[in-house]
Amino acid sequence: MKIHNRFWLSALFSAAALVAVNTMASPLPQQPHVYVEGSAELEVEPDMMVFSLSIQTVDMDLAKAKADVDARSRLLIDASKKFGIKANDIATTALNIRPEYEYKDGLRVLTGNNVSRQVDINLRDLKKYPEMMKALVDAKISETINTTLTVSDKKAIEEKVQNAAMDDAKARAGRLAKSQGQSLGAPWSISEFNNRGNERWELRPNRELMGSSAVMKADAMSLQRASGEPFEPGVMKITAQVYVVYLLK
Incomplete structure (x- = not known):
């Protein structure tokens, strides 16, 4: 009798579990x-236009590389403020420092320290886009400038x-x-x-x-586009x- 009861309870629980699984399987x-x-x-x-710039320098002297990135970061922030961009529309990441290597004769040789920082700028007056792009290109702050409309x-x-x-x-x-x-x-x-x-x-x-969105290379062609091409x-x-x-x- 106990064996039958155990079998009945086991079957009951199995059936209940099957119903639950089927219910969960169907949305x-x-x-x-x-x-x-x-x-x-x-x-x-x-x-709004979002400018994204990566400021980086590679140098064997880590302090020199950091000083260069910091100086160009300050230049970028100062240039942005001339266009009425507020501090809360400028976002800078912490410095990223990593060594760079290359292989010579099968040996890994240090070639310098890569110091970089990402800076994002929100331009809320799109009429200022051509002038701001030209200013950033002229300042040679970054080799590549990514822009995104949003x-x-x-x-x-x-x-x-x-x-x-x-x-x-x-x-x-x-x-x-x-x-x-x-x-x-x-x-x-x-x-x-x-x-x-x-x-x-x-x-x-x-x-x-x-x-x-667009990626602009900070060269003479980009400068011509930024200053002369209608936006x-x-x-x-x-x-x-x-x-x-x-x-x-």
Whole structure:
């Protein structure tokens, strides 16, 4: 009798575990529902340019290399402030110091100490872009200048486009339900992640701000472009997708 009871309890627990696993494996409800993807796209005008510069020097004398990077960092900050850029729009990283080697006759030989720092500058007045780029090129602060157009209030724009994507999802679900003689109920789940198939494990939010960026080499050609070429920021596109499960009435 005890053996039968143990077998019955074991089977009961196994069945319960199987139901739990199946329930966890499916992100969808067991009752009638409609699963839709809502999407939206907005075009916005960029209002900020981010300049990214890597300031670095390689020298056998570590103190000399550090002094050079510090001096060019101060020059960059001073040049930026002339364009009305505030301190909170200038971000500098700590110094990165590492030795550099090369192999000669099978032996690793120290060739110098690489000292570098990354500096990011937010330019909020895009009309000043050509003059600022020219000033940075003339100052020879960095060999490469990366620029990226963006928006200053990205969070508010993301919220706006996500709300639009939700409106699109509800409209799609309503049309599908009506085509089958059903009415739409309350949302059962709302997600930025695609829960269909193996994609649910990727957990990548489906929202993106797409714009343009450029890399300028600090040479004569770049100087000519920066000072003489018209600058038009154009527009950026921000997209969002949401995945919503609505119950059917």
